Amino acid sequence: MKYIGNLHKSIEKHLKNNAFYIDNTFFTYKDFAIRISKIRHTITGTVNNSVKLIGLITNDDIDTYAAIVAFWLEGKAYVPINPDHPIDRNVDILNSLGTSYVFDSSKKTDFPNFILLKPSEPEITAINLKPKKVSDKDLAYILFTSGSTGAPKGVPITYNNLNEFIEGINYDNEFKLNSSDKCLQMFELTFDFSVVSYIFPLLEGACIYTVPRESIKYFYIYKLIKTHNLTVLSLVPSIIHYLRPYFNEIHAPEVRYCSFGGGALYNDIIEDWSKCIPNSKTFNYYGPTENTIYSSYYKLNKNSSLNKTHNGVITIGQPLNNVLYTIVDKSNQEIPIGESGELVLASGQLTPGYWKNEKKNKESFFTKTENGKTIRYYKTGDLCFKDSENNYMYLGRIDFQVKIRGFRIELSEVEFHAKAKCHEKINMVAIDIFNDLGNAELALAIESEAFNTNNIVNHMKAKMPDYMVPAHIKFIKEFPYNNNGKIDRKKLRTYFK
CATH class of the missing domain: 3.40.50.12780 (ANL, N-terminal domain)
Known part of the structure; x- marks a missing residue:
């Protein structure tokens, strides 16, 4: 105190x-x-x-x-x-x-x-x-x-x-x-x-x-x-x-x-x-x-x-004096300098855990024993690498979480509410795109022939803050997929240009 x-x-x-x-x-x-x-x-x-x-x-x-x-x-x-x-x-x-x-x-x-x-x-x-x-x-x-x-x-x-x-x-x-x-x-x-x-x-x-x-x-x-x-x-x-x-x-x-x-x-x-x-x-x-x-x-x-x-x-620089940064692979094992992986961190600043959400806590936090001490880490979900001068470079999100106007947004939450008022099982993908000023905006791609989206938009406005409501909606007959059979979000962004 x-x-x-x-x-x-x-x-x-x-x-x-x-x-x-x-x-x-x-x-x-x-x-x-x-x-x-x-x-x-x-x-x-x-x-x-x-x-x-x-x-x-x-x-x-x-x-x-x-x-x-x-x-x-x-x-x-x-x-x-x-x-x-x-x-x-x-x-x-x-x-x-x-x-x-x-x-x-x-x-x-x-x-x-x-x-x-x-x-x-x-x-x-x-x-x-x-x-x-x-x-x-x-x-x-x-x-x-x-x-x-x-x-x-x-x-x-x-x-x-x-x-x-x-x-x-x-x-x-x-x-x-x-x-x-x-x-x-x-x-x-x-x-x-x-x-x-x-x-x-x-x-x-x-x-x-x-x-x-x-x-x-x-x-x-x-x-x-x-x-x-x-x-x-x-x-x-x-x-x-x-x-x-x-x-x-x-x-x-x-x-x-x-x-x-x-x-x-x-x-x-x-x-x-x-x-x-x-x-x-x-x-x-x-x-x-x-x-x-x-x-x-x-x-x-x-x-x-x-x-x-x-x-x-x-660069996002170097951690504060009392914060520990580590770049890890999917098994939470530290990887060499210069290689990209997920940034995890530990410190006395770290929250005791999400409010009444044990499932999320198990997904986001893990402990490791280092030099005889048990350290609790948080998985940031950010893709980074550390250079030879110990500066950390930010490469983007590992998952589908973005920042719009400074607010962190789970794209899956946007998709969840967008689909809630759609009676048919239609693919909807929320992505972040950049406007002419270079600022991130939300967009919603719908794999379908065009239809009236007023019902969907009004529902999203009733359930989410305005910064989470997509500023752009586009109908696409068929989504692009990558070699792994997943929707190619990078290519999907090009449809909004």
Whole structure:
């Protein structure tokens, strides 16, 4: 609890500083502390001590962020629920937790069958930031990601996992914020990169600038950079593809750090982007949600020709100090440097296991005895190789899991819901394709003569978030197959060009 346990001290120390900029309004750390205290008052008066999990509706407002800290100070864990996602999916997630409580700061809630928590009504001016005692093994949050059976899978992260992660990032002092930093928070709170974007600024008394859900994200970020002189940027690679037409107008010498993650980062666009942020240290981060956000990073060179790349994609670098990487074959045996295989990892950041999903746990984790110690590994499903300088190169997914707008998606889940409303047994294959900007988009190939797909699309929209609904649908009379008798997905992509 070294870092999370000290969160309250940073808030108390920086009460006069701005903590958040949300929807054109600044909130000080004192404002933030009062909101936290009011939410704690509600929790202690409503929620039994034995209850550890609380659903959190992810509104873009000060109370939602205050609720995260309030839960932690009370020894609770938050489970983010996006109100724009299908209600059935959200209720299924809440039911799987076995919790009756939901915190929702909005005026009208979609969760009438749960006990609704809001900030205490009486005006509270006394600040209460004293943390309750919690165990390192207690949960800090659970994030639900796309699952192959049509149901999302929960990834619990403990307080110890979170502290190990912060320790790993702080180890070499490459990324060190201060109280005068102005930090971008562009991520939806159901996405694990959001944790990085709020926790490091809060620990140092910096100000966090959020992006409204209904805004055009890339354009709002562009305005924040220009208007408020942001100093710390955490981005997904697709954002700079959208910003590329504005590169000539962006000159941001104030930016000290720029971090990327959530997708392949291409060296050619980085060369141009670096001219927009000439004084910045820039990092390419990699890591699955299961290993608490980031697991490795690569610090980019000012001269892009010196960056380590493979097929134009920048390396994911070397593991954090407390993370162990190994490249293995199908039998989980380590393979030589330079040969490609599955990346597996082990660390104190690693989740204790998927929420109530033993089948998935057996598939994704394994143990090995090395030098007399038993090490628990996670199978990332990512195809990589290690070069002679110990940098890891990312080659793609071993299975059919992709990242769209930074969100990890099981293509089998998309296919599951696409087929659910189709009465005939028709082949449907979900694939990722790339648009003219170089950003990944979902596509659905249907092996059939053309028919009206409104019923299928409406069902997918009711069951999945918008980023999981294919943006392109194409009918193909006969799918291409490879020599092994499997659908040739690589060739299938060419049908969408």
